[in-house]
Amino acid sequence: MLGTADLQRRLRRRGVVFVAWAAGWVQLLRFGGTAIVAALSPSIYIPATRDSVAKQVYFTAWQVLPGFVLFIAVLSAVVVRIVDATARDYGLSQFAIEMILRVLLLELIPLTAALFVSLRSGAAISTEIALMNLRHEIDALARAGVDPMRHELVPRLVGCTVSVIALSVVSCAVTLVIAYLGVYGFFLWGLPEFTRTVGAVFSPQITIGLGLKCLFFGIAVGVIPMAEGLAGPLEVHSAPVTVLRGMMRLFFVLLLIEVSSLAFKYI
Amino acid sequence: MTWVAGDAERRAALAEHPLAALVSPALPLRANLSALENIALVQQYQHSLDWPTAAAGAMGLLEQLECAGCAGKRDAGLTHEERFQVKLLRAVAASPALVVIERPGYLLPDTHYPRFVDASLAAVQDRFGSCTIIDYVWNAPLYPPR
Numbered sequence: 001m002l003g004t005a006d007l008q009r010r011l012r013r014r015g016v017v018f019v020a021w022a023a024g025w026v027q028l029l030r031f032g033g034t035a036i037v038a039a040l041s042p043s044i045y046i047p048a049t050r051d052s053v054a055k056q057v058y059f060t061a062w063q064v065l066p067g068f069v070l071f072i073a074v075l076s077a078v079v080v081r082i083v084d085a086t087a088r089d090y091g092l093s094q095f096a097i098e099m100i101l102r103v104l105l106l107e108l109i110p111l112t113a114a115l116f117v118s119l120r121s122g123a124a125i126s127t128e129i130a131l132m133n134l135r136h137e138i139d140a141l142a143r144a145g146v147d148p149m150r151h152e153l154v155p156r157l158v159g160c161t162v163s164v165i166a167l168s169v170v171s172c173a174v175t176l177v178i179a180y181l182g183v184y185g186f187f188l189w190g191l192p193e194f195t196r197t198v199g200a201v202f203s204p205q206i207t208i209g210l211g212l213k214c215l216f217f218g219i220a221v222g223v224i225p226m227a228e229g230l231a232g233p234l235e236v237h238s239a240p241v242t243v244l245r246g247m248m249r250l251f252f253v254l255l256l257i258e259v260s261s262l263a264f265k266y267i
Numbered sequence: 268m269t270w271v272a273g274d275a276e277r278r279a280a281l282a283e284h285p286l287a288a289l290v291s292p293a294l295p296l297r298a299n300l301s302a303l304e305n306i307a308l309v310q311q312y313q314h315s316l317d318w319p320t321a322a323a324g325a326m327g328l329l330e331q332l333e334c335a336g337c338a339g340k341r342d343a344g345l346t347h348e349e350r351f352q353v354k355l356l357r358a359v360a361a362s363p364a365l366v367v368i369e370r371p372g373y374l375l376p377d378t379h380y381p382r383f384v385d386a387s388l389a390a391v392q393d394r395f396g397s398c399t400i401i402d403y404v405w406n407a408p409l410y411p412p413r
Contacts, residue, residue, distance in 0.1 A: 136293055140293075144358070151308065
């Protein structure tokens with residue numbers, strides 16, 4: 001049986017862990033707010049910052065675009081085939097296109113784009129910022145008169161946001177074509193019905209919601225790895241834990257955004 | 268020269284110059300940028316220059332210090348001397364009123380550093396106002412009488 005002192009010690013330990021966890025989120029939100037405000041300030045975009053932003057957009061969006069679009073094309077072709085065949089089996093072929101558009105375009109593609117950018121760029125950003133912090137490179141930049149927010153942080157945030165939105169938009173466009181070809185084949189007779197269904201699915205509210213979801217995904221992918229990298233302890237052996245914590249928080253936030261978006265749409 | 272007798276004194280001496288351009292072992296170069304980019308970056312941000320202009324200015328500084336050969340090297344590929352020179356050029360790139368070099372012996376472990384530091388400073392003396400070196404008092408015999 002637990003003694004009172006033992007219980008108190010356990011509760012205190014739990015309390016300390018909870019406070020540290022909550023403080024981490026508060027720090028993350030504070031950094032996110034600062035970074036977003038900085039990214040929205042036109043004065044921050046001096047030529048050097050514009051160069052850095054262009055580099056980040058190139059590395060996080062442009063470089064991966066062909067590979068990602070190809071992957072999405074294959075995924076879409078498989079999903080379209082499955083949904084179309086299943087709908088025909090159950091005599092529900094008139095709903096196939098709508099189902100494909102709702103599942104792929106509204107949910108699967110934006111989430112896949114966000115997860116892809118997280119795995120490819122988010123992990124790298126978290127590691128790089130954690131190492132920069134460890135090596136005091138951020139302090140060195142600031143001391144040399146180079147604002148780290150302008151040179152290192154805002155370009156990465158903009159790069160990730162543009163990347164998630166660009167990958168989602170291009171992949172959605174490719175998926176629309178594949179969905180049409182998968183259901184109607186290489187004929188134009190299905191075009192009026194197809195465009196009507198697309199118009200019905202992409203109502204103004206849904207379109208705005210999709211845009212906001214992609215934006216929030218992009219911001220989360222940019223902000224969370226950087227915030228964790230900056231907040232990590234200044235010890236080399238802690239760097240893997242810092243990166244891991246950043247990726248876990250990012251994964252949690254991405255799912256939270258996805259679930260919230262589903263709840264707004266369907267509940 | 269500022270002679271210090273320990274870490275606390277060194278920190279206090281540094282705190283006296285919060286706005287000085289600092290050359291210090293604690294302020295490394297940006298690891299994923301070349302020497303040229305590390306210097307040009309300061310000019311880009313301090314003077315809002317575009318990249319070609321800032322890069323030309325940075326190359327001019329490297330040539331002035333006769334170390335243009337290290338322009339394309341990153342931090343890990345630089346020798347201690349080259350790293351010191353690049354840090355010095357990064358510090359003077361914004362034409363500061365005061366440059367502070369702290370613990371030069373730490374920055375240049377394999378060199379008779381007082382002579383090397385003096386020569387480097389002399390080569391770029393038109394780029395800054397004045398310079399203070401913060402070093403430990405037990406290294407004083409290494410310096411020539413001033």
